[in-house]
Amino acid sequence: MKDVRKGYIRPLDLRQGRVDMTHGSGGRAMAQLIEELFARRLGNAYLGQGNDAAVLPMPPGRLVLSTDAHVVSPLFFPGGDIGCLAVHGTINDVAVMGARPLYLAASFILEEGFPLGDLARIVESMARAASDAGVPVATGDTKVVEQGKGDGVYITTTGAGVVAEGADYAGDRARAGDRILVSGSIAEHGMAIMAQRESLGFAANIVSDTAALHGLIAAMRASGAAIRVLRDPTRGGVATTLNEIARQSGVGMMLQESALPVQPEVAAACEFLGLDPLYVANEGKLLAIVAPQDCDALLAAMQAHPLGRRAAVIGSVHQDAQHFVQMTTTFGGRRIVDWLSGEQLPRIC
Amino acid sequence: MKDVRKGYIRPLDLRQGRVDMTHGSGGRAMAQLIEELFARRLGNAYLGQGNDAAVLPMPPGRLVLSTDAHVVSPLFFPGGDIGCLAVHGTINDVAVMGARPLYLAASFILEEGFPLGDLARIVESMARAASDAGVPVATGDTKVVEQGKGDGVYITTTGAGVVAEGADYAGDRARAGDRILVSGSIAEHGMAIMAQRESLGFAANIVSDTAALHGLIAAMRASGAAIRVLRDPTRGGVATTLNEIARQSGVGMMLQESALPVQPEVAAACEFLGLDPLYVANEGKLLAIVAPQDCDALLAAMQAHPLGRRAAVIGSVHQDAQHFVQMTTTFGGRRIVDWLSGEQLPRIC
Structure with missing residues (x-):
């Protein structure tokens, strides 16, 4: 960046001044x-x-x-x-x-x-x-x-x-049998924005989860667990990110709705606005896909970190030539968690 | 970037379609x-x-x-x-x-x-x-x-x-006695934009000089000349860039107006719009400051490259505690080539 010849002009007025x-x-x-x-x-x-x-x-x-x-x-x-x-x-x-x-x-x-x-x-x-x-x-x-x-x-x-050579958590490495983890409760960034935009009084306590995750990831790597894939589910939320990974890896996925961590006020705001928290952006959460034998160790490592305290196992990977992401609902049914075709939340990040 | 599940939606309509x-x-x-x-x-x-x-x-x-x-x-x-x-x-x-x-x-x-x-x-x-x-x-x-x-x-x-370690052409390395070179005729990018904005018929032939300069720079470095500073004079033009370098290096500069390469139609368009070509943006030109004994070798190397054919020595560096950039005009006078305080050409790049 450039410096300025001092003393030639008055200091910027941060109280009244505007960009011109x-x-x-x-x-x-x-x-x-x-x-x-x-x-x-x-x-x-x-x-x-x-x-x-x-x-x-x-x-x-x-x-x-x-x-x-x-x-x-x-x-x-x-x-x-x-x-x-x-x-x-x-x-x-x-x-x-x-x-x-x-x-x-x-x-x-x-x-x-x-x-x-x-x-x-x-x-x-x-x-x-x-x-x-x-x-x-x-x-x-x-x-x-x-x-x-x-x-x-x-x-x-x-x-x-x-x-370093060898570290690889790209989206094409998920395999049948792997477990899917999320580092905490979902949809908070998107709903904090929406609550403000829509002036939802009852949702005023929802706070964006925006955070830097490199410390959590370092702790996860230090656990020695065989992490296959890491991804942060931002725009499009958990659903879109898992669909991308399923597509890249050529696998299917099955989620358990009951295992998804969602704070009650976030769930309420989503319901009020007709939004599915699976599609709402996060800015301080990650999805991890891990070899089944290392799932417990990875979960423990995540929960031991301040940004992973509410980490949870939310599903598993299986073979599926169509690469569908599906979910067992709390009512025992099954639904496809599809790509969102268009817009859910504009300008969320 | 992400891929798409093919076959679910119609191909993009590049003829009639619009971003939504x-x-x-x-x-x-x-x-x-x-x-x-x-x-x-x-x-x-x-x-x-x-x-x-x-x-x-x-x-x-x-x-x-x-x-x-x-x-x-x-x-x-x-x-x-x-x-x-x-x-x-x-x-x-x-x-x-x-x-x-x-x-x-x-x-x-x-x-x-x-x-x-x-x-x-x-x-x-x-x-x-x-x-x-x-x-x-x-x-x-x-x-x-x-x-x-x-x-x-x-x-x-x-x-x-x-x-590589050792290569350093940052703005703080100019010294008294050095020569200042420009790789070609100036102000073409800015005036091509302005001619279009202002619908200047007579200036319709002015073409932006936008170009990638890394090949020219490689040729200059291969000449072995002791290059002190390299910089591309974009926003704010040659005048602003030289003022920045003068400030960073703690030196003064003297330019020769007669040595500045300006194409006649660019000079005419500048005059018509009341603009000084020294302040008009370039996007395919560079300024080089070189030790005096290597000036000729560097100039020859620049002129041998397609993007440096009209390269010229336009001035020299001297001691000046006030870090002024000055110019000897074609009429034999002298003027200070000051920082521009505000706006000359908005949204030029």
């Missing part, structure tokens, strides 16, 4: 925004290099790269905001590959007129999440678009990590 | 968009892994990471479009660090209602640029926002490269 088009055009106003608002909060030695790219130490291993645009609406929600969400989501996408997340890159698309104070709050939340996770924002970019061409702020984060 | 909210919500419509529109064009073994992150071979060395949001308007312009621009811009940010660009990550923010045919053209252009440059798009993400919350398509590209 000058903040995106490469001149002094942009340099000031980057220095006073971004670098001051996200500051680290890599960002401080002040070039358009960061040069970073890289341990030996394969590079893991993941990118996600974050367009969540509203920007602030119970349990988090777009800033920490953008950090957690990308760290998780890197971590579920078995990789150690090392660095983040962050690009901001700001809408003209967006309050600088809100932007500062978002960047602070991002900085805190990155610092807590030990994964610095090493490089960034800022663009400004006219009012009516954005929605406050969009953030794309890209994560880089390193994975 | 279902294309961003993680279900089958999104999987179809990714498979039929993105993966088919950008396809490579890494994207084909089908996970939320790509696992990539990494040669030994330091990691170079750079990210850029692309919000250029209009999306299609003489000489290019947002797709190839997003590839070139990020490759160049990695390459000017002396690194070999290895991989790209691409995240798309699509506006509801955007024609799928236009999106396909953009992705094709991106694929061609990536393939020509030998830098695959290894992973990606797609989000959709409501009409009026975007502007067709925004693309954030992140580049990962590798740089």
Whole structure:
């Protein structure tokens, strides 16, 4: 990022100031925004290099790269905001590959007129999440678009990590007989957003589960269990993620509805809005598929970690040429947990 | 990226179809968009892994990471479009660090209602640029926002490269006595965009210079010249980039106006619009600062490359505690080439 020639302009007004088009055009106003608002909060030695790219130490291993645009609406929600969400989501996408997340890159698309104070709050939340996770924002970019061409702020984060030869938890490794685990109660991120959007009073206590999962994954790996697949069930929820894995691995799956951890207020809000928690986004949960003989050991390792306390075995993998994900319902019936064809929750992350 | 369960839905209609909210919500419509529109064009073994992150071979060395949001308007312009621009811009940010660009990550923010045919053209252009440059798009993400919350398509590209220990062309290495070179005629990208926006008939022949510069940089490095600094003068143009370098290195600079390569139609369009070509964005040019004794060798190496044929020595570095960039004008006067305080050209890249 660039620095600014100090003393030439007044400090940014974080109380009353707003983003304007000058903040995106490469001149002094942009340099000031980057220095006073971004670098001051996200500051680290890599960002401080002040070039358009960061040069970073890289341990030996394969590079893991993941990118996600974050367009969540509203920007602030119970349990988090777009800033920490953008950090957690990308760290998780890197971590579920078995990789150690090392660095983040962050690009901001700001809408003209967006309050600088809100932007500062978002960047602070991002900085805190990155610092807590030990994964610095090493490089960034800022663009400004006219009012009516954005929605406050969009953030794309890209994560880089390193994975040793041999670690492989990709979606194509599930086998018949494997067990399916989830790290905790589901649908909380999506329902926190929906409760806020729909002003559901009775659901005001639902809090997003947004969290970085690399610590939990490290604990799971340390258990020595033969983990086949790791994946974080974000957009589309548990149902979509399991369908993807079933397809990639060429297997079928059978879930037990009674085993699915769902908090009562989340279940109530889902019912009220006609949503199925299986399809609602999570931002701090993971699905693990594990060899049957290691299921208990893995479950114990997950439950021993603060982010896995409510972990549960929710189903198993079997042969199925059609790659169906099915569920035994609490009433003893069976239904297919299909792909969702279209939209359930727009702009949830 | 994800794959789709074939045969369940009709193929995408690239002639009449438009982006709708279902294309961003993680279900089958999104999987179809990714498979039929993105993966088919950008396809490579890494994207084909089908996970939320790509696992990539990494040669030994330091990691170079750079990210850029692309919000250029209009999306299609003489000489290019947002797709190839997003590839070139990020490759160049990695390459000017002396690194070999290895991989790209691409995240798309699509506006509801955007024609799928236009999106396909953009992705094709991106694929061609990536393939020509030998830098695959290894992973990606797609989000959709409501009409009026975007502007067709925004693309954030992140580049990962590798740089050997010792290669260092960062902005803080310029020293008094060094020479400043530019790889060709300036201000073409910005003026191609402006000519289209302002419907300047007489400037309709101006074509963006968008290009990937890593080949040129490899040729420059092979010359053995003691290159101090490399930088691509994009947003804010040559003037802003040189001010940044002057500040980072703690030096002053003196340019020769008569030495600046500017095509006559670009100069005319700038004059008509009241713009100074020194501040207008380039997307296929670089600035190099080199030790004086190696200036001729570097210039020759640049001019021997197709992207450096019009390379020129445009000034020199000297001591200046105030870090001013100045210019000797064609009339023999001197003026300060200051930072631009605000906006010159919004949404130029």
